[in-house]
Amino acid sequence: MEDLQILLRQHVGAPCRAIVSAGDRVEKGTLIAEPAGLGANIFSSAYGVVKEVLEDRIIITPDEEQKDEFVPIPEGSLLDMVKAAGVVGMGGAGFPTGVKLGTDLEGGYILANAAECEPGLKHNIIQLEEDCGKVIRGIKYCMEISNAAKGIIAIKKKNEKAVNSLREALKDEKDITIHLLPDIYPMGEERAVVRECLGIELETTQLPAAAKAIVCNVETLARVTEAIEERKPCFSKNMTVIGKMNGGNEPHVFMDVPVGTSVGTMIEKAGGIDGKYGEIIMGGPFTGHAVEVDEPVTKTTGGIIVTIEFPDLHGAKTGLLVCACGGSEDRMRDICAKMNGTVASVARCKQAIENKPGAALKCERPGICPGQAKNNIQFKKDGCEYIIIGNCSDCSNTVMGSAPKMGLKVFHQTDHVMRTIGHPLYRHLRVSKQVEQLPDGK
Numbered sequence: 001m002e003d004l005q006i007l008l009r010q011h012v013g014a015p016c017r018a019i020v021s022a023g024d025r026v027e028k029g030t031l032i033a034e035p036a037g038l039g040a041n042i043f044s045s046a047y048g049v050v051k052e053v054l055e056d057r058i059i060i061t062p063d064e065e066q067k068d069e070f071v072p073i074p075e076g077s078l079l080d081m082v083k084a085a086g087v088v089g090m091g092g093a094g095f096p097t098g099v100k101l102g103t104d105l106e107g108g109y110i111l112a113n114a115a116e117c118e119p120g121l122k123h124n125i126i127q128l129e130e131d132c133g134k135v136i137r138g139i140k141y142c143m144e145i146s147n148a149a150k151g152i153i154a155i156k157k158k159n160e161k162a163v164n165s166l167r168e169a170l171k172d173e174k175d176i177t178i179h180l181l182p183d184i185y186p187m188g189e190e191r192a193v194v195r196e197c198l199g200i201e202l203e204t205t206q207l208p209a210a211a212k213a214i215v216c217n218v219e220t221l222a223r224v225t226e227a228i229e230e231r232k233p234c235f236s237k238n239m240t241v242i243g244k245m246n247g248g249n250e251p252h253v254f255m256d257v258p259v260g261t262s263v264g265t266m267i268e269k270a271g272g273i274d275g276k277y278g279e280i281i282m283g284g285p286f287t288g289h290a291v292e293v294d295e296p297v298t299k300t301t302g303g304i305i306v307t308i309e310f311p312d313l314h315g316a317k318t319g320l321l322v323c324a325c326g327g328s329e330d331r332m333r334d335i336c337a338k339m340n341g342t343v344a345s346v347a348r349c350k351q352a353i354e355n356k357p358g359a360a361l362k363c364e365r366p367g368i369c370p371g372q373a374k375n376n377i378q379f380k381k382d383g384c385e386y387i388i389i390g391n392c393s394d395c396s397n398t399v400m401g402s403a404p405k406m407g408l409k410v411f412h413q414t415d416h417v418m419r420t421i422g423h424p425l426y427r428h429l430r431v432s433k434q435v436e437q438l439p440d441g442k
Helices: 078-084 123-146 160-169 190-198 218-229 263-269 329-338 373-381 393-400 415-421
Strands: 004-007 031-034 048-053 057-062 108-114 148-156 176-181 213-217 236-243 252-258 280-282 289-291 303-306 317-322 342-348 386-389 409-412
Touching: 078 123, 078 218, 108 123, 108 190, 108 218, 123 148, 123 160, 123 176, 123 213, 123 218, 123 236, 123 252, 148 160, 148 190, 160 176, 176 190, 190 213, 213 218, 236 263, 236 415, 252 263, 263 280, 263 303, 289 329, 303 415, 317 329, 317 373, 329 342, 329 386, 342 373, 373 393, 386 393, 393 409, 409 415
Parallel strands: 108 148, 108 213, 148 176, 236 303, 317 342, 317 386, 386 409
Antiparallel strands: 004 057, 048 057, 236 252, 280 289, 280 303
16 A cells, blocks of 8 residues: 555644654544644544654555544534544635534524536535435534524535435425525535525625525535544545546546545546546646645545646747636646746736735625626737636636637636536536526425
8 A cells, every 4th residue: 555645734724733753553533633723633544654744744654454443533512523523624625614613603504515516526416416314414413513593505406316315305304405506617616605595795805604604515514424423533535536537537436535645546546547648636627736646635635637638829928817716827827838828918807806915816706707808908918819717607708708809719727627528618608597496495
C-alpha cells in the first residue's frame, strides 16, 4: 500500500496542529491533529505507523492488512459528537460543521444541498439513490441541534431516481420536504439554495443564518449521522472519478475513500488514463484546480477529472472574464497558458463582488445575470481574438448575446471537461429557470 499523506489543512480556517510524532502507531480513527483556531479534528484513515510529520502534512505508512474497526469518538451531546468527529462541509468549502450547527435558528430551516451542481459529479446523487435514510436522519439531527423546525432538500428535478427515493422515504414526514431545482449552474451555491428554497435574497456579506437557515451538503449530513449513531470519526470521503479513462468517460463513484489516498491511486482504480491528456482536476469543472497524481485526497475532495488535451491558440491575444461562479484569475491564467494564449485583457463579471481584499469573489445574484456586453466591448478594444469565460449558465448565455457579433471567439473554462465527458458546452441556456415544487410539497 502507498503512504497516506494527510494534510493539516482540510477545512476553512487555520491548519491543524499535529499531536503525533514519527514512529507512533495509529489506528483508523486515531486523532492525529487538532485545531489551532477555526478548524476541525483530523484522524488517521488507516492502521499503520507515522512515517513523518511535516509542516503541512502527516505521512502514514499503512499496514498491509486493514481492519474495518475504528477508534470511536467520545460520547457526548449531539453537537459535541459532530465537533469531535471533525465533520466539515464536504461539498468543497470545508467549513467546520460543528461551528455552523452552533447557531440557534429559532425555528428556522436546515437546507440539504443535494444540487450536485458541478457537471460530471455523481456521488451525492448515488448516496441519495442508495441510502437516503442516512441523509434524512442527518437532517433531523441537525434540526435538533440548531433548533430548526423545518428541513428542505434542494435537488435538481432531473435526478428522478433520487427524487423518487426521497419521496418514498419522506411520505410520513411532515417537517422535511423537497424543493426541485432547475439544471443550471450554480444552483448549489448556498445563497442560491436559500433563494430558491426560501425566496430570500441574501447580500454577498450575509450567511444563510441571516435567513434563519443552515445549508449542509448531502455527504456532510451522512457524516453527521455516522458521528452520532456510530461514533465514527470523519476520515473518509465519497467522490467521483471521471474523464479520459480506459474503458470510457462514464463516472466512477467511490464511497469511503481513506483521506490521504493519492489522486493517482484513485485514477488507477477507475481504469487508468487513456493515452495523452490535458490536465487532472481536483474538484469540479468550475471551481476545481489542476493537480499532479501525487496530490492527496482530503475531506473536501469531491471529484477527480482527467481531461482531453487543450486546443492551441498559437499565442493569440485572449481576454479573461473572471466570475465568482468559476475559477479565480490565477486558474483562468493557468488555462490560458495551457491553451497557448496570450492574456491581453482581464475583466470581472459585473456581479462578482470582492468583499475584502484578496477574498474569494461572491456573486450578487448567483445564476441570474443582467448582461456582459460592456466586458466584451473591453476585450474587443484590447485587441482580443479569443475570450475565456468561467461564468454560470445565465452569464454564459449573456456573453454569447454579444461576443460573436463582435467577432470574439468564446471558450468556457470548462470546455475541455465538457468535451471529455460528453456534456453540452456552457454557451446558451436551454432550460427554464422556473421549477415548481411537487404538488404535495415533496
